[in-house]
Amino acid sequence: MRRIPWLWAAALAAYAFLYLPLAVVVLFSFNDSALNASWVGFTTAWYGKLLSDPAMLQAAGNSLFIAAVSSTAATVLGTMAGISMQRWRPRFLPFLVLTPVAMPEILLGVSLLLFFRQVLDLTLGLFSILIAHITFSIGFVAIIVRARLAGMDESIFEAARDLGASPWRGFVRVTLPLILPAIAAGFLMSFTLSIDDFVITFFVAGVGVTTLPLQIYSMIKVAVTPEVNAVSSLLMALTLTLIALAARFAPETLKGSR
Amino acid sequence: MKTLVAALFLAFSLLARAEDVLHLYIWNNYISDATAARFEAWCGCRLKQDYYSDNEEMLAKLEAGAVGYDLLVPTGNAVQTLIRKGELKPLDPSRLPHFANIDPAYLTPWYDPGNRYSVPYAYTVTLIGYNATRLQELGLPTDTWALIFEPRYLEKLKGRVTVLNSARELMAAAMRYLGHSVQDTDPKKWQAARDLILRAKPYWATFSNSTYIKDLAIGNIWVAHGYSNDMFRAREDAKDARRPFAIGFAIPKEGAVLAVDNFVIHKSSPRPDLAHRFMDFMLQGENAADVSNLIGAGNPNAAARPHIRPEVAREAAIFPTAADLKRLEMLRDLEPKERRLLSRLWTEIKVK
Amino acid sequence: MRAPTSPARAPERLTRWLVTLPPTLFLVVFFLVPAVIMAAASFRQPGEFGGLAPLAQGGLGLEAYRFVFEDVIYAWILAKSFAVAGLTTALCLLLAYPLALLIARSPRRRRNLLVLLVILPFASNLLIRVYAWIIILGPLNLLYSPVAVIAGMVYVHLPFMILPLYTNLEKHDPALLEAAQDLGAGTWTRFRRVTLPLSLPGILSGSALVFIPVLGMFAIPELLGGTGDLLIGNLIKEQFLDNRDWPLGATLSLLLTVAVLAVAAITAGFARRRKEAP
Numbered sequence: 001m002r003r004i005p006w007l008w009a010a011a012l013a014a015y016a017f018l019y020l021p022l023a024v025v026v027l028f029s030f031n032d033s034a035l036n037a038s039w040v041g042f043t044t045a046w047y048g049k050l051l052s053d054p055a056m057l058q059a060a061g062n063s064l065f066i067a068a069v070s071s072t073a074a075t076v077l078g079t080m081a082g083i084s085m086q087r088w089r090p091r092f093l094p095f096l097v098l099t100p101v102a103m104p105e106i107l108l109g110v111s112l113l114l115f116f117r118q119v120l121d122l123t124l125g126l127f128s129i130l131i132a133h134i135t136f137s138i139g140f141v142a143i144i145v146r147a148r149l150a151g152m153d154e155s156i157f158e159a160a161r162d163l164g165a166s167p168w169r170g171f172v173r174v175t176l177p178l179i180l181p182a183i184a185a186g187f188l189m190s191f192t193l194s195i196d197d198f199v200i201t202f203f204v205a206g207v208g209v210t211t212l213p214l215q216i217y218s219m220i221k222v223a224v225t226p227e228v229n230a231v232s233s234l235l236m237a238l239t240l241t242l243i244a245l246a247a248r249f250a251p252e253t254l255k256g257s258r
Numbered sequence: 259m260k261t262l263v264a265a266l267f268l269a270f271s272l273l274a275r276a277e278d279v280l281h282l283y284i285w286n287n288y289i290s291d292a293t294a295a296r297f298e299a300w301c302g303c304r305l306k307q308d309y310y311s312d313n314e315e316m317l318a319k320l321e322a323g324a325v326g327y328d329l330l331v332p333t334g335n336a337v338q339t340l341i342r343k344g345e346l347k348p349l350d351p352s353r354l355p356h357f358a359n360i361d362p363a364y365l366t367p368w369y370d371p372g373n374r375y376s377v378p379y380a381y382t383v384t385l386i387g388y389n390a391t392r393l394q395e396l397g398l399p400t401d402t403w404a405l406i407f408e409p410r411y412l413e414k415l416k417g418r419v420t421v422l423n424s425a426r427e428l429m430a431a432a433m434r435y436l437g438h439s440v441q442d443t444d445p446k447k448w449q450a451a452r453d454l455i456l457r458a459k460p461y462w463a464t465f466s467n468s469t470y471i472k473d474l475a476i477g478n479i480w481v482a483h484g485y486s487n488d489m490f491r492a493r494e495d496a497k498d499a500r501r502p503f504a505i506g507f508a509i510p511k512e513g514a515v516l517a518v519d520n521f522v523i524h525k526s527s528p529r530p531d532l533a534h535r536f537m538d539f540m541l542q543g544e545n546a547a548d549v550s551n552l553i554g555a556g557n558p559n560a561a562a563r564p565h566i567r568p569e570v571a572r573e574a575a576i577f578p579t580a581a582d583l584k585r586l587e588m589l590r591d592l593e594p595k596e597r598r599l600l601s602r603l604w605t606e607i608k609v610k
Numbered sequence: 611m612r613a614p615t616s617p618a619r620a621p622e623r624l625t626r627w628l629v630t631l632p633p634t635l636f637l638v639v640f641f642l643v644p645a646v647i648m649a650a651a652s653f654r655q656p657g658e659f660g661g662l663a664p665l666a667q668g669g670l671g672l673e674a675y676r677f678v679f680e681d682v683i684y685a686w687i688l689a690k691s692f693a694v695a696g697l698t699t700a701l702c703l704l705l706a707y708p709l710a711l712l713i714a715r716s717p718r719r720r721r722n723l724l725v726l727l728v729i730l731p732f733a734s735n736l737l738i739r740v741y742a743w744i745i746i747l748g749p750l751n752l753l754y755s756p757v758a759v760i761a762g763m764v765y766v767h768l769p770f771m772i773l774p775l776y777t778n779l780e781k782h783d784p785a786l787l788e789a790a791q792d793l794g795a796g797t798w799t800r801f802r803r804v805t806l807p808l809s810l811p812g813i814l815s816g817s818a819l820v821f822i823p824v825l826g827m828f829a830i831p832e833l834l835g836g837t838g839d840l841l842i843g844n845l846i847k848e849q850f851l852d853n854r855d856w857p858l859g860a861t862l863s864l865l866l867t868v869a870v871l872a873v874a875a876i877t878a879g880f881a882r883r884r885k886e887a888p
Contacts, residue, residue, distance in 0.1 A: 011708045034498065087629075088630065097633070106847065235735055236738075
């Protein structure tokens, strides 16, 4: 089967489709033309400009902070949800966990906006972005953790308990090491989901809190200089690093969530 | 990794707290980097900008509870909305010694009698930007809305025209072309405008609010419905990149929409003191001139005139002549019922 | 697994609550309540300056619903959005299947690398991916066309199809294919009779993960689409950020959710019937 040439051809075409635009982005980050419509000449000036652009760096800092905090919280809550769903089969929780994943992003953003505005009378800002990102990330973590637990022998936990381990000790000694790869995977996934999110953040962001995707959007609208490509390329490098970390610490993440 | 991120964030927030910060919520591309830097140096504070590309975007954000902006830069009708909604802080004239620089023609506008809340900053006209080289080759006129509405012209321009992605602006252009006021809300006339738009739509490339700047400069698009300052920018970009054509822009002879944008102080402003300092700085002639010289917007500041480059001051599409001014109108707010009808027509325009 | 021996001992019950309650509470507060409020907003009146009119003044009513249902145009745009989502899903499936199959049949050592290559662009920024298409399609004269919208949609969602497909295909027992080969089945027959039916659950979950997000997308039609490429996501966004008509936005959002849930339920039912079949 592996030798069938059309399979290779079709697969290579799919890879090319995936990578052609990324190659364009990286290549044009070195383009010596502010208009950036066609290739003019090689320069690294845009990276220099990027590094001395406080608005862009602030946006990047915000994005990293939001991603770090929201994915940590989502990982804790998502892991709890995943364990609970697998062990006690609560009726309501799976609905709560899975619907935000299945729901179009725009609905989530709008409904949170209405909620913050109408009920909490909350000032939009960093906090509202964090809450929104945690909400849409929990489901992904829960699904991964649950999938991991589902493949495991329940007798291990029984044994730990029969040996008199308290639930907490049983968790720390037995469950946690076993699901650690899934937890790490969930964290990295929420991290990239958060750092990537535009639609929901677009609705819930407050004054002075610009994230990288929002900043890029405002640049795409007005001045699409190769600086956008430069920041995109750096973001991809960051993603690559994260994936490399995931591959190192949790190889089975790469097999997908189910 | 996490510690690093936390440290980074701490550094950023300390940096922000170490000095005075003025939060400005302003249109994309409406204050030049040079002006902003000069103000920061002069005032010893930091100017932090958030951007919007439409008044409605800004109003929706405020409605959703956004607070903490010191200054906003709404257009006339939005100033009126904000005043009626009680969203603004009155100005303190004693802190604006340079207010007298404003041309009397722009004082006490209908949306803010007596200028209790607003300081006029700049004005733009919604007009037609075009690739002058191409249009000359094709033998097409440049000073009429017919260019974007009449199939006999559009046939030569198919796929090379963009119009604003804004129900109000596009309908206003169509209403003027049909000989009506942009203020007219008669459903029959609106329907006629919709029909005009639907007839022309197959020839347009897309509805675009700001990508047309780049598309004009590159040469993808030959005719764009948009704001005069954006066309100015497209023209400069094309010049800088030495494109083999020239960009021009003109006010259609049927008349168009004039937008006067103003500085106002939001009621939640944490630093009204800095806001006043900023406004007074921007009222000084040389600083006020920047928005014309660098952004290409019209200027309501009389003291700025001597500082404006002559070639910009001569530009009739940036500084309309008295005759042109008579054909320019400002948009006014719609009632909720009218908005729903307009939205219905707009959806139809987009879907059909 | 419910422990077969399980005497619901006190610590066990306590643990259960300690573990279940925090995520449940969080999601009830920050997901369920907002979702319910959005449903309620659809019955209210638009405020004069945007937002919602005060209840005392506007009251509740079905006006927004009447407005939507009186008019085929909204049903039409919903149908069109579903068509775009369907086409995107189909194209994703066509592109993803060979790739997923190839990865699944590769030597184990190489699989992780190949999957990694799939997720790398998936984890890069959405706008960057769309922006790259602007650069590519511009010179081809394809920008601002339905083709551009579909290309952007397929590109952005492709990994959501590849991953579930791959996880499914990877589990297949090679012995089944060998058995089929021994029985004299050709390549195509083996694919059609063995691989394809076995991979149906993967196809279904991948399709759901592509179909649903496409429906809510507004950035791609806005940046890549032409004059006729408005989708339901754009329409909803306009009600909130352009037209000061939050109730109409809420109504459209709600109708979209119901439609999506209906599709999900149908898909789940289909999958269940498949699973029950031997």
